Amino acid sequence: MSINRRSKNITEGVARAPNRSMYYALGYQEADFKKPMIGVANGHSTITPCNSGLQRLADAAVAGIEAAGGNAQIFGTPTISDGMAMGTEGMKYSLVSREVIADCIETCVGGQWMDGVLVVGGCDKNMPGGMMGMLRANVPAIYVYGGTILPGRYKDQDLNIVSVFEAVGQFSAGNMSEEDFCQIERRAIPGNGSCGGMYTANTMSSAFEALGMSLPYSSTMANPHDEIAESAKRAAKAVYEAVRNDLKPRDIVTRKSIENAVAVIMATGGSTNAVLHFLAIAHAAEVEWTIDDFERMRKRVPVLCDLKPSGRYLAVDLHRAGGIPQVMKTLLAAGLIHGDCMTITGKTVAENLADVPDVPRLDQDVIRPIGDPMYAEGHLAILKGNLSPEGCVAKITGLKNPVITGPARVFDDEQSALAAIMGRKIVAGDVMVLRYLGPKGAPGMPEMLAPTGALIGQGLGESVGLITDGRFSGGTWGMVVGHVAPEAYVGGNIALIKEGDLITIDAHTLSLNLHVSDTEIAERRAAWKAPAPRYTRGVLAKFAKNASSASSGAVLDKFE
Secondary structure: OOOOOOHHHHHOOHHHHHHHHHHHOOOOOHHHHHOOEEEEEEOOOOOOOOOOOOHHHHHHHHHHHHHHOOEEEEEEOOOOOHHHHOOOHHHHHHHHHHHHHHHHHHHHHHHOOOOEEEEEEOOOOHHHHHHHHHHHHOOOEEEEEOOEOOOEEEOOEEEOHHHHHHHHHHHHOOOOOHHHHHHHHHHOOOOOOEOOOOOHHHHHHHHHHHHOOOOOOHHHOEOOOOHHHHHHHHHHHHHHHHHHHOOOHHHHOOHHHHHHHHHHHHHHOOOOHHHHHHHHHHHHHOOOOOHHHHHHHHHHOOEOEOEOOOOOEOHHHHHHOOHHHHHHHHHHHOOOOOOOOEOOOOOEHHHHOOOOOOOOOOOOOOEOOOOOOOEOOOOEEEEEOOOOOOEEEEEOOOOOOOEEEEEEEEEOOHHHHHHHHHOOOOOOOOEEEEOOOOOOOOOOOOEOHHHHHHHHHOOOOOOOEEEEOOEOOOOOOOOEEEEEEOOHHHOOHHHHOOOOOEEEEEOOOOEEEEOOOHHHHHHHHHHOOOOOOOOOOHHHHHHHHHOOOHHHOOOOOOOO
16 A cells, blocks of 8 residues: 555646645645655643643654654644533533544544544543544544643642542531632642543543553553653654554454453443443444443453542552553453454554563552452443333442432432532432433433532432433442433433332342333323423534434434
C-alpha cells in the first residue's frame, strides 16, 4: 500500500490543481504531497480541567508526526464536562456529545481522506466518542489520553471530584461544618486532568490500553507530569508506523481484544458507563458483543485493584504501582486475557508485557496478586427480571449485602429526587425509582451522581436502593442499578411502578423485580400513555428519535 492513500488523487494532474492550491496555502511544499497526512483530533478546551491541559499534548503529537515524516492536520472535537453539568439540564448533552465527537472524527477523516488519525481527549465522552470515530473511519489510528488529575488535599486527606458530591450530603445531614464544606469545594480539583479515581475517564483510558489502541503505561499518567507529553510523541511515531504497515483499528479491535479490555475493567473496578460505551464501541467495530458478555466476563475475572470510588486509591497510585501493564500481566499469567492480540505498537499483548513481572510488587497494595483479590468476581453485574428484561447494570463492590427489598419512592426527574434526599424524606429501606431519564426519555441518559453522592454523604449508601433508566457517574457506588431497559419512555415496566410498590434488587441472583402480579402490570400498561417528547428540534430531539436501547449501547446508527 502507498504510504499516502491520497497522493495519487492529489497529484494526478490538472484536474486536481485546486486541491493542491489549497494545500500550498497551508504551507505545503512539493515533497509534502508524498507524505502521509495524519489527523490530530484535538479535544483541547477551557470548558473543563479534563481538557484544559490537552494543547501541549496535541502540540507534542504534531511534532512527533512531523519528525517521523508525516504531515499533521489538526481539527477540533467538542467536549461536555460531566462534573460541571451534573444535576442540570446540561447533563442531557453528555451522552449526546459521545455521538457528536464520533461524527466529527469520522467526518473530518473521511472528508479530508486522511491516512491516519491520532485522537487526543480527556473528559468522559471524549474516550468512547473518539474510539467510535476511529473505528468508523478505520484508518490507522491511536488514542492519546489527556491524563488524570492529581489529588486535592485538605486536612491530610486526598480529595477528588466525588469528595464534593459526598460533602453535599454530609453538610445537609449536619455532619460537616460550612468551613470544611467550602474548603473541600475549593481544594478538590487542583489543576488539569480528568477525575482522579477509577471513574469513567480513567476506566475508558485503561480499557483502551488493554484494547491495544493506546501505548503501554499511557492510560494512568497524570496530565501535569512531563512524561505524558513524551508519551504523546511516541504515540505519533506509532501511528505513523501503523500507516506504513497498514495496521488499522479493526485489525486490533476484535472480540478477543474487547474481552481483554473488559477483563481490565473488571480487575480495576471500573465504571458502569464502560458497559454502555463498549456496547457502542463493539457496534462501531462490527464485532459481535452483547450485554450478556459482560456478565460472562464478570464471573471469570476478579477485582484486583483497590481503587476509588469503592476502594482507597487513585489512578496516580495505580501508575506508581505498575499501571495497566502490571494489571494485564497479572491477568495474562493467570490465563485471563489473550496474549496474542495485536496492538498499535505493532507487537502483541504478550510481547508488550514480556518484561513486566508476573506478580505485582510487594512494596505496594494498589494491585493485589491473583490469589488475594479484592473480590473473587467482577463488580459490574448484569441484572434481569420483570423490571429489566433487556438487562441493567449494578456496581456491587464495597457492599456488605447487595440485596434489598423495599417500598418504591418514585420520581420522574432527578431534581425532585435530589430534593427529597436533601429534605431527609428518604429513609433506610427505601428503593428510589428515577425514571424517564433513559436515552429517549431524558433524552440523553444523564448521570445521577448528585442523588447518589447525597445518599452516601447522609450515610444511606448501603441501606437505600436506587434504580434508574438513566446512568451513573463512574464515581458512584452504593446499592444502585442503572441502564434499566426497556426505559420508561418506551413503556418499559419501570414506567408502571407506583409509590409504595415493593421492589427487590438482588445481586446474588442477578435479579431486579417488581412485586406486582402480571395481571396488575397488564392493567397498568393498558392505562399508560407515552409522554410527549421533551424536545422536538435540535440535537437532543435527534438523539431521542434515533437512540437505541441502553442494552445495545444507546447508539444512533443501529438500523434494522
